[in-house]
Amino acid sequence: MAILDIAKITEGRTVLEVPNPSKYTFQGQYAPFKAPVFYNPRMEFSRDIAILALRSFTKTRKGPLHICDPLGGLGARGVRYAKEVEGIEKSVIGDLNHEAIPLIKRNAILNGVENLVEVVEKDANLLLTEHAEPGGRFDFIDVDPFGPPTPFLDSAIRALKNKGVLAITATDTAPLCGVHTKACIRKYGAVPLHNEFCHETGLRIMIGTLAREVLKYDFGVDVLLSYSVDHYFRAYVRATMGAKRGDLSASKIGYLLYCPECGWRGAVKLNSQILCNCGVCGKPLRRGGPLWIGALADRDFLEALSGQDLSEMNTKKRISKFLTILEAEKDMPVSYYVLDWISSKLKCDVPAIGKVIQRLKELGYDSGLTHFHPKAIKTNAPYEIISDVVREAKSRLQ
Ligand SMILES: C[S@@+](CC[C@H](N)C(=O)[O-])C[C@H]1O[C@@H](n2cnc3c(N)ncnc32)[C@H](O)[C@@H]1O
Ligand SMILES: [Zn+2]
Structure with a gap:
């Protein structure tokens, strides 16, 4: 077993022991994949927003919350949630990597939250499935994998309480943006569009895939927050029980039509008659999807996020600029x-x-x-x- 050379860093209010950045390098730069336990400092922005999002969610939810970070790495998310978000009664952090487990435990102790944190060395799907029964389910689950979240969606949905929130990350932007169409079809069951607005299409494909997974259990979804930055897509989605809720969500799944000749684009519902040729120039249209054609953020949720004190966050300047743009674009049309x-x-x-x-x-x-x-x-x-x-x-x- 490799001996882990560690350093201490601070994110938000949390101190974390992480792989020493000067030890695990490639071409002079810290390389997360070289370290025996995964930690990517570039994702601090994503984790800071996750703290704000979970705080906003807890304000709307009664009772102590049980949350799960089933692909936990060294616990950067699960430990931070326990430390920085009020109302968390239990944060279950899992990882398959044997070497991650003692580090998660040390990080929990370092932050005085070891009584709130449960550490599990287990496959994420197995961990989530063990929590799929009523009474064992979570209020919030953060699926933050390497590559696509799709292998974990079904078990995450089954382990989520009614009106719980599922947060998902996808780092496989090349398939979702249409650089690798076959991989997108395999992983997401959807056709991407490799064009100038491919990042929005990719995000909508990721959300659409989650929505379709949820529908089969007669649940509907509300997208609270979603975005595309750096090398990843991220979404926070609330799942609510009810066939009617499911029907409403199904009406927000469809296709994006795009004319590569003149740039015309439009969204159509899943059961609409699909145009084959552009109404402006008559050239053949391309079709992306199925994907989410509904809102990419919820007004109240964004307001609750923006209203929070950012002073403890290292990424506060970026967050505040970013939230301003998200608020301004939330009601704009697709693409x-x-x-x-x-x-x-x-x-x-x-x-x-x-x-x-x-x-x-x-x-x-x-x-x-x-x-x-x-x-x-x-x-x-x-x-x-x-x-x-x-x-x-x-x-x-x-
Ligand atoms: C992208 S990293 C997670 C990073 C972490 N969430 C953070 O913010 O620092 C993905 C983690 O999932 C773990 N992993 C990969 N496949 C897994 C599986 N099937 N079950 C549980 N853990 C897994 C890896 O060991 C790695 O630590
Ligand atoms: Zn056209």
Whole structure:
């Protein structure tokens, strides 16, 4: 067994023993995969948001909460939840890696939460299945794997209480963004779109797959928060019992249609008649999905997140900017427009993004930035209007 060389770091209010970054390197950089126990400092932003999300959720939930981090690594999530979120009665942290177990225990003790933390060396699906009976289920489960979350979705749903929240991460962005179509079809049962708004399509495929897994148990889903950043997708989804809730969720599963020729795009429901050709230019359309065509965030949940004290978070500046954009884009239609892409199609210079947004607003459309891409806008303006604004922006606005 390798001897783990450790260092101490702080995330939020939690001190963690982690693999020494100077010891496990590749080409001079810390390489999480080289360490005997996995820890990725780049995911601190994701963990900070997870703390805020779980705090928001606990405020809406009565009684002491039982939560599970079944792919726990060294306990960065499960220990932080126990330490930083009030109302957690039990945080069950699992991992298959034998060497992770003593480190999770040490991290729990280091933070004085060893009485709240239960550490289990077990396959995640087995752990979740053992909690699938009434009385044993969790209020919140965080599925944070390597690659796709899909191998763990069914057992996670069965281990979740009614109105519980399931948080999922996908790091296999290449399949979800259409770089590896076959892998996306295998892992998610959905066809991706390899185009300029592939990150939103990928996120919607991940959520759509979860929604379809939930439906078969006559549960419906509400997406509380979801996003695409860095090298991963993340979603927080509440599952509520009831066939009617399921029907409502099913009505938010569909396809994204896209014209690679003129850039037109639109969302259609699962049972709609599917157009084969673009209504604008007549060229064949591409179809992505099935995927989630409903909202990507919940207004109240986002408000509860934004209203929290961020002062303890190392990533506070990034979080606050990020939440502002998420709030602004939450009611916008599906997909976004990358200005570089439109400009190259129109063979014109790329206009300043602020000016395009302003002009669309002057014309009476909603328009704003999106977290999906720094040079993209979300708007309810039709594609023809957006192209006109981009084409004319240089001469008229600058
Ligand atoms: C991406 S890492 C988790 C990182 C952790 N959540 C964090 O935020 O630091 C995935 C972890 O899952 C563990 N793992 C992989 N397959 C597993 C399985 N089938 N059951 C339980 N743990 C597993 C790995 O050992 C690894 O620690
Ligand atoms: Zn077209």
